[in-house]
Amino acid sequence: MKSYEKNSVKFLAGICLLALVSFSVHAGNTYEGYMLYNQTCYLCHGDSGKGDGPLAGKIDISITDLTDDKLVNETSDLKLFRLIQGTIKHGSGNNMPQWGLALAGPQIESIISYVRFLQRSKHSLPGDPRIGEQVYRDNCVACHGRLGKGDGILTTVMKMNAADHTSSMEMNKHPNSQLIEIVTNGTPGKSLMPGWKEKLSSDEIEGVVAYIRLLSTYR
Ligand code: HEC
Ligand code: HEC
Structure with missing residues (x-):
């Protein structure tokens, strides 16, 4: 094999490996996400996701509105996953807990599905x-x-x-x-x-x- 052929074989093998290890976010269970969100996230982000939870008035930092256009339209599920997990940094600092320490991947996927519900559903939940x-x-x-x-x-x-x-x-x-x-x-x-x-x-x-x-x- 000529050296440029070897290189292209290596290149293709690299792509295959990348495809194998690259991570995709699966569809979560929205109901499970609702339960988890209301055990933890609502404390800061509020029932509606707007950043007005019971802790909001007590801490001196501004809490992201999860129904903000940027998070709705410009943030992919994968990026959202990593922001919640805490494996990529937030804009302003380190005030958002690293949920990867407390929640398993499928639980974070479910929370994402519920956050998307808060962002995208035209109708609120009429009951419990x-x-x-x-x-x-x-x-x-x-x-x-x-x-x-x-x-x-x-x-x-x-x-x-x-x-x-x-x-x-x-x-x-x-x-x-x-x-x-x-x-x-x-x-x-x-x-x-x-x-x-x-x-x-x-x-x-x-x-x-x-x-x-x-x-x-x-x-
Ligand atoms: C103790 C308060 C607190 C709790 C609880 C909390 N957050 Fe946050 N969150 C924040 C703050 C503060 C920010 C703004 C980022 C910063 O300033 O570091 C934020 C930002 C975010 C962002 C936007 C990140 C970005 O950089 O655009 C997402 C998404 C998010 N939180 C999701 C969640 C989810 C999902 C949960 C529950 C699993 C949760 N948060 C629980 C305080 C909290
Ligand atoms: C015996 C079977 C049966 C049972 C039991 C049943 N459903 Fe249905 N449901 C149907 C059928 C068939 C339709 C479609 C009706 C139509 O299109 O005319 C339907 C339609 C609906 C719709 C309308 C949704 C839409 O998109 O049009 C709702 C809401 C609904 N069911 C909720 C429920 C709930 C809640 C229960 C339990 C408390 C329930 N159903 C139990 C058979 C059932």
């Missing part, structure tokens, strides 16, 4: 998704499926098109009032979506709609 999780498991999984894909066990024996709740784009089209109305009264005609007003309280209905919103993946 922790109440909703239990309601969903007890009543909705049979048709909508454990992950909300519309592929529950009943769909194998009954003809129906149980709605898929995992697309954030689709879910963004429906206001909370509409989803609450559908869960309360069901859908009319021959459609198999039952109404739940006899069985569930309004807290449970609002909670389960909140939970459904967190079945979507935000990227």
Whole structure:
């Protein structure tokens, strides 16, 4: 082999190795992200992500607004991952904890999905998704499926098109009032979506709609 051929072989091998070790951010679980965010991040960044959490008034530093345009549009998932992990530096200093010391990679991915929800969802959570999780498991999984894909066990024996709740784009089209109305009264005609007003309280209905919103993946 001529030396320039050897070099190009080395070059190609290098690229393959780089592709193998290069890291990509997987789709997180938005509900898990919601739980983790509200155990830790909200203290400084606030429920809404705007940087107005309970610690905000007590520390003498300004806390980033996570719904800021720059973080929404110009920061890739990978960069966000590293900023949260603490493996790349923040603009102004070292006031943001290095979460890589406390959280595993998949947990950070889930938090990113929830931060993207705060940035991109057109609708807030109408109730408590922790109440909703239990309601969903007890009543909705049979048709909508454990992950909300519309592929529950009943769909194998009954003809129906149980709605898929995992697309954030689709879910963004429906206001909370509409989803609450559908869960309360069901859908009319021959459609198999039952109404739940006899069985569930309004807290449970609002909670389960909140939970459904967190079945979507935000990227
Ligand atoms: C003790 C307060 C505190 C907590 C808790 C906290 N942060 Fe921060 N965060 C900050 C501060 C302060 C900044 C601004 C950066 C700086 O000044 O160093 C920041 C910045 C950020 C940034 C923007 C980084 C940049 O440079 O643009 C992201 C993203 C972020 N935080 C995510 C999170 C997430 C996710 C959590 C929870 C896992 C979290 N933060 C918890 C204080 C906190
Ligand atoms: C027996 C099966 C079945 C069960 C159980 C069921 N659903 Fe449905 N659901 C459906 C079907 C079928 C549709 C589609 C209705 C249509 O398009 O007319 C639907 C549609 C919906 C929609 C409308 C979403 C959209 O994008 O149009 C929501 C919200 C919903 N279901 C929530 C729930 C919740 C919450 C539960 C549990 C409390 C539940 N469903 C239980 C079958 C079911």
